[in-house]
Amino acid sequence: MEKLSISDLHIILVEPSDTQRKIITTLLLKEKVKEIDPVSTLSEAMSAVKAHGADLIVSAMYFEDGTALDLIKFIKENDEFKTIPFMLVSSENRISKLEEFKQAGVSAILPKPFEPLHLSRALNASLDLINHDELELELFDIHDVRVLLVDDSKLARNHIRRVLEGMGLQRIKEAENGAMALTFIKDEAFDLVVTDYNMPEMDGRELSEFIRFNPETTHIPIIMVTSEAADSAHMANIQQTGVNALCDKPFEPTEVRQMLAALLGN
Template sequence: MEKLSISDLHIVLVEPSETQRKIITNLLLNEDVKEIESASTIADAKKAITSHGADLIVSAMYFEDGTAIELLEFIKEQTQYASIPFMLVSSETSISKLEEFKQAGVAAILPKPFTPLHLNRALIASVDLINHDELELELFDVREVRVLLVDDSRLARNHIRRVLESMGLKKITEAENGAMALTYIKDAPFDLVVTDYNMPEMDGRELSEYIRFNPDTAHIPIIMVTSESADSVHMANIQQTGVNALCDKPFEPTEVRAMLAALLGE
């Protein structure tokens, strides 16, 4: 299958402000995007997507008929659209509101205003999600790597699974929290654990401590996926549990590819 480049993308731009639509459109054109379809409401965006499809959705957060989370969930809940990357563009600074998008599997979050560099990185991350480029490992057949994916958000698990599958990882077992993950770890061997931090019953820190300090599982590499800031108290505690790598949400393919190459190539 021929790989898409940024210039090949058909983008649905969802923005209520005509001025902002023009600004973002011009920035996209400067990135060599040639096909941009605009919508000013959630309803119009859904019509555009169902009528013509999309390679990428670039959306503001607030609209007269709802918020972008409704559009994101509409996409992720339907098989034919679930793999479309979603880029949020917003001046929102509320951690809880942005967290909702991160948990739902947004590909990138851009602040308003954003720089061309921000946009280029987000477009590259989105294209990486679309293009399947198998990871090459010296010590493993990537298709045989056994991954345990742990996250209490089904939408987040779906997003992370798609990123991993795009790199050739096919043997992925999902768990909703650390307690469920432990039952799997006790019954079957794994080569890699990718876990969220904030989860009910048993969080990612507790799960990581069990894995690292149990002789039967201490060798398993652990990637912690979190939206916590790198200098937070939680992150300092996590790093003491023996987590091999910390990955921000959104779960970006380029960053993850480098982590996997390092962890599974050792």
């Protein structure tokens, strides 16, 4: 399939403010986006998606008829639309609110106001989700790499799986928490573990410690996916458990590709 460029994207822009819609539309046009479908409510957005689909949805957080989470769930729970990337644009800065969207598997989160550079990066991150580009490894066939994906959020797992599958990874097993992952690890062999940090029953730190300090699994590379700040006390403790790489949510394909090449290329 021919790869899309930014100029090929059909974007549904969901923004309740007339002024913000005009500002964001202008910035998208400057990025060479040609097809922008602006709407002001969630119901209009859902109708637009059902009528003609989209390559990307760019949305504010709050509306009179709900929040962007309602729109994400509508998209992700519909087989026809679930692969449409979702970009959040919001002035919301409360970590707990943004965490909900990171767990939901958005392709990018942009603050209001944002710089053109940030928009360009977010558009390219969304394109990476649309355009599949297999990772080439010297020592492995990417199709044979066995991955254990651990996250208590199904939406987050779906997003991470999509990123990994877009790079050619096919043998992906999912676990809802560290305890479930542990049962899989005891029975099966894996070449890579991608795990969330915050999970019930057994979190990512405990799972990583088991993997790293068990002679039979100590060789398995671990990517920790988290929305925690890199300089937080939690992250300092995580790095001491032998995690190979830390990846922020949203799970950006370009960053992940570099990590996989480094971890699996040797």
